Amino acid sequence: MKVSQYKTKTFVLEVLAILLAFLFLAPFYLVLTNSVKTLKEILLDAASFPQLFHWSNYTSVWKMIDFPQAFWNSLQISLLSVLLIVLFSSMAAYQIVRKPTKFNSFVFLLLVSAMIIPFQSLMLQLVRVTSMLELRGELYGIVACYLGFGMPLSVFLFHGFIKTVPLELEEAARVDGSNPYGVFFRIVFPLLMPIMVTVVILNTLWIWNDYLLPVLIIGGNKDLTTLPLAVTKFFGQYTKKWDLALAGLVMAITPILLFFLILQRYIVEGVTAGSVKG
Amino acid sequence: MRKALGIQEGWEQSVNRRTAVKRAFGARKGWSQQIVFLGPCLLFFLTIVITPFILGFYYSSTDWNGLDLDKAVWTGSANWSRILHDDNFWKSLFFTLRFTVISVVIANILALVLAFLLMASLKTKNVLRTVFFMPNVIGGILLGYIWQFIFTKGFATIGDLTNIAFFKLPWLGTPNTGFWGLVIVFVWQTAGYMMIIYIASLAGIPKDLIEAAKIDGARPYQLFTSVYVPLIMPAITICLFLTISNAFKMFDLNLSLTKGGPGTSTQSLAYNIYSEALINNRYGLGTAKALLFFAAVSLITITQVLITKRKEVSA
Structure with missing residues (x-):
């Protein structure tokens, strides 16, 4: 019954939802790809995929x-x-x-x-x-x-x-x-x-x-x-030094994102319970 | 007789004494339990929350500069009349109200749309729920920096590639686009959170109720306004409360995305208080503003909860 209900209409909704999800993820993608570029590359074209992965951004920020x-x-x-x-x-x-x-x-x-x-x-x-x-x-x-x-x-x-x-x-x-x-x-x-x-x-x-x-x-x-x-x-x-700033940003959001992705079931339930009762 | 009574009295007295001792002992045990269980909580709560709150009533009428308290002289209504003529304060209040209304409406509509989308039996439902909720676990400061890059570099590049005017706007460069920039990021951060609350509420609606309405010939619009909305009213109360108070208290995002600029054009009320105290060193005036801020937050959120609570029905 449930499976047979998966019709064209549901498919359209599914595609729509996935497109929205990509829109939601786009900022993360841009920050992530640009964090391994050189500053010149970022300023030239922020949308392109990095040609070379400059991990040195990370190693320098790690220390800085x-x-x-x-x-x-x-x-x-x-x-x-x-x-x-x-x-x-x-x-x-x-x-x-x-x-x-x-x-x-x-x-x-x-x-x-x-x-x-x-x-x-x-x-x-x-x-x-x-x-x-x-x-x-x-x-x-x-x-x-x-x-x-x-x-x-x-x-x-x-x-x-x-x-x-x-x-x-x-x-x-x-x-x-x-x-x-x-x-x-x-x-x-x-x-x-x-x-x-x-x-x-x-x-x-x-x-x-x-x-x-x-x-x-x-x-x-x-x-x-x-x-x-x-x-x-x-x-x-380092306001204008995006190569370093973005690497620092990725490093800062990684721990909490990992925490969320590993415990997401509990987090979503916990947050819902907390707000519904609170 | 008398003797017997005396004995009786003596016996009663000793019983009374014994229960009194027992009661005192019990009371002491009760006291120690009260102190152990409630003590730590009260100690921290009273020191960190209640004491500053009460002090606020005093400092708000002084010209305290944050450093030496000797100079925190009582100035009567000076701060209050100063606020009355402080254009920046009223501008930031108006900005905050406008921001709250617009972002609360958009965030809740998007959250409802997402919730209905995920209620359809999609195959990627669980992944999508995770994706939409994800921005919410990252703090406002970091989200602001992410979007500072997107608005200044990302949008510019996309604009060059696609030639769409929307991406070529001077985002964060003008008061108006700065305002909408903050709205976009706030909605992006909040919608997924509200979505899961709406999903939890929608999942609790009995299926036969919806079927019955459909059989009775309810159109999609009628179905939404006369069946869904009344039934998810408790969730609407919660979501409106959360979004209104978060939008009205917005600070982190404001600090990292626009820094209140250009100029002070996108300064939220919370940011205005912050800069009055920590940048201008006018702690007394800042405290007075903060007191008004507290009054405004309470008034708005309590009114909202009272209004939406009255509209709640039970299925």
């Missing part, structure tokens, strides 16, 4: 932006932040759901309302607060900021999920003599896996790609420069 260092910084900041966000927000959501006191309900309301505050409305005062607490220019400082900004949505998502976890499971464990911490970490935490995937993916994409917060918090400390920061600085210095 210190790619390994920037990559490691981005990885470190993202991993640490996401890990701690998952831990702290799930614990908080558990406490709010299981002990719905007036105070805890108020905290939840505060967290949810804070989601609407745009980053620009906080950033200047945040610079002040973080300098006062000596968080600026430090790895733990930027992680602390991501923890703060990551809490509202993550607590909200865990909160919605924990409400569906049956209480009987926990009671059985409590009768067996587990303390509240044991109950949470051994019984509840593993059950949160589905929503945890969503929380991890949403936060990873955001933190990995973030630009403005790292500029404000670690801007001065070159040892902590993340990938978006390194590329932006490089672009500012």
Whole structure:
């Protein structure tokens, strides 16, 4: 039935959709092919396929932006932040759901309302607060900021999920003599896996790609420069040197694209779940 | 009797004392659990989000320059009257509103078209879904740089080869083409994301409902407006909310694609606040603008959600 329905009309739609897909991919193609040309070749004809692959663009940019260092910084900041966000927000959501006191309900309301505050409305005062607490220019400082900004949505998502976890499971464990911490970490935490995937993916994409917060918090400390920061600085210095700029650009988008292509099923589902519930 | 009562009282007292001790102990256990579970979350949230937010109300009425706080003197309504006469601010507000309306409409229409395309039983459905969603995982900064190359070099070359006027425009060189450049990239980045939300919603519509409407002789247009749209209204609420707030808060793309230029003609509100503080060093004024920005974002998104939520029906 399904197969026989594949008629001319569907075929036309298919061709149309594929053409649109090529249009969507065209920018990537242009950037990729031009990143291995010489500057002269790019300026002469940006649409042609490279005659010779100039990998030297990559090797020079690799050193110029210190790619390994920037990559490691981005990885470190993202991993640490996401890990701690998952831990702290799930614990908080558990406490709010299981002990719905007036105070805890108020905290939840505060967290949810804070989601609407745009980053620009906080950033200047945040610079002040973080300098006062000596968080600026430090790895733990930027992680602390991501923890703060990551809490509202993550607590909200865990909160919605924990409400569906049956209480009987926990009671059985409590009768067996587990303390509240044991109950949470051994019984509840593993059950949160589905929503945890969503929380991890949403936060990873955001933190990995973030630009403005790292500029404000670690801007001065070159040892902590993340990938978006390194590329932006490089672009500012080599605006007209497209051969190098494009190679740098490809290097910067490769990690996140690989992450997406490998985990795409989870990412698409996770992002959908996150936005539908959020 | 009295003695018996006394014993009774004594016994009750000791029971009361015991439950009181137990309760106090339980309360302490409850407290430690409250602190361990909620403490870290509250600590970071209050320090990083709430404290700056509250400070904003104070700093917005000072002439704080970002460096020394001693000079952050209370200036009353000076910042607010300055904003009132700040043409750049109102120009960027108007730019942002126009950008939001146009890009939200285009992004959602394209997303719906893509969603309906992928709902047809195409053979390449899964690959196409990946392709359309892909730009969304890359950050705005990098997308802006990719398109800076496309607009300045890629389009020029295509224009030379094909002689199509569209590609020969001075993209990013004039206020108007700069505006549309930002719209194009924003739509390219967002449409695939909205598409998957619409697909999830379309997939949930019962097939017999569509069949029934078709048997009743509904035309494609009627089918769309009176069957599909009401049924996917929850998805429309979400997608409009996401696109409106993202478009209104656009910053990264603005910074890397046009830098607000030429001049300040394509400066979004978020970019205007950024440059007021970090380039002009007027943090106090920037904070005041940021407060207005917060009010505008809340007002617009809450109104939108209230309006579209009211239109939601259940199948």
